Amino acid sequence: MSPRHRVVIIGGGFGGLRAARALRSAPVDVTLIDRRNYHLFQPLLYQVATGSLSPGQIAAPIRSVLSRQKNTRVLMGEVVDVDPDARRVVLADGAVVEYDSLIVAAGSQTSYYGHDDWRQWAPGMKSIEEATNIRHKILYAFEVAERLADPAERRAWLRFVIVGADPRSLARVPVDLDDLAAVPDVRPASFRPFALYGRTKNMNAMFGYALARRLDGTGSTVNGAHPGVIRGTALGRHSRGALRVFGATLSLFVPGPDAGADTPAWLAVSPEVAGVTGRFFAKRQEFPTAPHTTDVARCDRLWEESARLVGLPVA
Numbered sequence: 001m002s003p004r005h006r007v008v009i010i011g012g013g014f015g016g017l018r019a020a021r022a023l024r025s026a027p028v029d030v031t032l033i034d035r036r037n038y039h040l041f042q043p044l045l046y047q048v049a050t051g052s053l054s055p056g057q058i059a060a061p062i063r064s065v066l067s068r069q070k071n072t073r074v075l076m077g078e079v080v081d082v083d084p085d086a087r088r089v090v091l092a093d094g095a096v097v098e099y100d101s102l103i104v105a106a107g108s109q110t111s112y113y114g115h116d117d118w119r120q121w122a123p124g125m126k127s128i129e130e131a132t133n134i135r136h137k138i139l140y141a142f143e144v145a146e147r148l149a150d151p152a153e154r155r156a157w158l159r160f161v162i163v164g165a166d167p168r169s170l171a172r173v174p175v176d177l178d179d180l181a182a183v184p185d186v187r188p189a190s191f192r193p194f195a196l197y198g199r200t201k202n203m204n205a206m207f208g209y210a211l212a213r214r215l216d217g218t219g220s221t222v223n224g225a226h227p228g229v230i231r232g233t234a235l236g237r238h239s240r241g242a243l244r245v246f247g248a249t250l251s252l253f254v255p256g257p258d259a260g261a262d263t264p265a266w267l268a269v270s271p272e273v274a275g276v277t278g279r280f281f282a283k284r285q286e287f288p289t290a291p292h293t294t295d296v297a298r299c300d301r302l303w304e305e306s307a308r309l310v311g312l313p314v315a
């Protein structure tokens with residue numbers, strides 16, 4: 001009897017698990033390799049980073065997820081090399097796993113656009129370790145502030161900046177508060193990614209204003225910042241034709257990441273904006289976002305509806 005076809009999958013994230021499941025009934029032997037033995041539900045990392053979920057609630061052992069799949073084994077190990085000629089992958093401990101077909105689903109990593117030295121100040125949020133690091137930074141800031149007697153010193157620890165796209169150019173994209181949980185119609189003909197994108201950016205501004213009002217009087221400040229269009233983000237790399245050429249040409253003229261970091265960093269530390277809260281800035285200038293994003297009742301409703309949707313108490 002000839003040996004069965006061997007499929008190796010690198011990565012037990014959404015992509016790797018999906019691939020493994022698709023091979024459930026195929027006449028193949030699947031080996032899924034991941035450097036950690038659990039599947040991480042990345043979209044809930046924000047909640048871990050802000051303390052509303054614990055890490056265990058968003059991680060599931062990969063072996064349990066695939067336990068009913070007879071043709072699949074799970075190995076924990078870090079892949080450090082792939083030899084396509086010999087058809088084998090090499091793990092950090094020197095182990096070798098041979099394959100007939102290889103699926104690489106190793107995900108992505110945070111890019112600092114050539115500024116890896118920024119990592120210590122702006123941690124990524126792709127792993128539990130990074131999310132708990134952010135949570136520690138937030139809680140630590142509150143703890144330090146609690147013990148400082150000087151209000152100016154205390155406020156310096158309590159500045160929050162929400163960085164996102166420019167709601168001015170997206171001002172006309174509405175936020176339908178009656179339709180927050182709606183699954184968008186994703187048929188290719190009617191799927192309008194830019195409209196969904198604009199909606200989320202306008203909602204970011206609304207959340208910022210609602211949060212600032214809720215924190216009013218506590219010494220904490222919250223402002224929004226638009227970093228601007230930045231070179232090196234590969235914006236438009238998935239576009240085709242004229243749009244792609246436009247994106248590539250535009251990237252020649254836009255500033256680098258230093259310019260993008262300027263306004264958020266200025267809002268976070270500059271004495272010029274000490275005590276300023278509930279505003280939106282670009283290039284160190286305040287600007288008004290669309291009236292539909294500043295309406296107090298609408299912002300509060302978005303806040304309350306969102307809390308309800310994710311099961312948090314309305315505060």
Ligand SMILES: Cc1cc2nc3c(=O)[nH]c(=O)nc-3n(C[C@H](O)[C@H](O)[C@H](O)COP(=O)(O)OP(=O)(O)OC[C@H]3O[C@@H](n4cnc5c(N)ncnc54)[C@H](O)[C@@H]3O)c2cc1C
Nearest residue numbers: 011012013014015016034035042043045078079106107125
């Ligand atoms: C904070 C956050 C919020 C998000 N929110 C949303 C959202 O609301 N909606 C949405 O659609 N998407 C969201 N995403 C994006 C979504 O989570 C990712 O697109 C998705 O997780 C990518 O899946 P993946 O399988 O390609 O990679 P990953 O989920 O990153 O999985 C890759 C796996 O490969 C493993 N791996 C990597 N390198 C190696 C190696 N050398 N050896 C062995 N194993 C390795 C990793 O340990 C990991 O388990 C969010 C992402 C983040 C970070």
